[in-house]
Amino acid sequence: MKKWQWSEEEAPLEFRIGGANCRTLEGECLLTWNWPGEVKFVLICGFDPSHPAVVSFGPEAIYRDQASDYLRMKLYTREEYKANSGYRERLNFTHHYVYRIYPCVRSEADTLVYRQESRSNEAAVSMDRARIRCIVKYNGGWFSKYRTVQMSIMAEVRVPKEALCYVKKTGSLPLHKEDGTLYPMLTDLMPGLNRLADIEVGKADCIKLFFTDGKAFGSMYELIHE
CATH class of the missing domain: 2.60.40 (Immunoglobulin-like)
Structure with missing residues (x-):
């Protein structure tokens, strides 16, 4: 069962993620970004930009339910980020890969994920074969x-x-x-x-x-x- 839901609205300015950056380090992909002061949770989305769904629907593909078969999504806390100096993931993909980080607001009932189209929340990593x-x-x-x-x-x-x-x-x-x-x-x-x-x-x-x-x-x- 999905642990979050998408907001119909764009993230408020004070919630928007910025400074997203991705680099490879000793067999890992290290993803970093700037945390807005009020944000304690984010949703990390990783995907292959050449996937047909992304090509057809663009950024909207992430918000579509059927996208879950090719997206890697993970809720991540500010505390986890501090402990790991970012978000780390083993390199298990080739060529080009894109990450987007979305701000979240968590309540007792649900986690609301805000859309963000500014691209300041996006980072990509490219690899040779x-x-x-x-x-x-x-x-x-x-x-x-x-x-x-x-x-x-x-x-x-x-x-x-x-x-x-x-x-x-x-x-x-x-x-x-x-x-x-x-x-x-x-x-x-x-x-x-x-x-x-x-x-x-x-x-x-x-x-x-x-x-x-x-x-x-x-x-x-x-x-x-x-």
């Missing part, structure tokens, strides 16, 4: 018919499992995802180091990581084999 670094190691005895594959993947952001697959080929490294036997990823990659479960393969088998759709995911991520 997020890097995915993959290291594959093989371990096995000289006289064994099999060897163990250890795959470690370092991701800068969360990567959905649908974006990647690995391919096994006998005799040499596969050149593309159709050049061998394809296996899907079983879980999403988290930001940081991801160590996949060991894989047992034939002594002559080689494994390589690929995008499932190079055109779609290659524009979002950079896959680096080390």
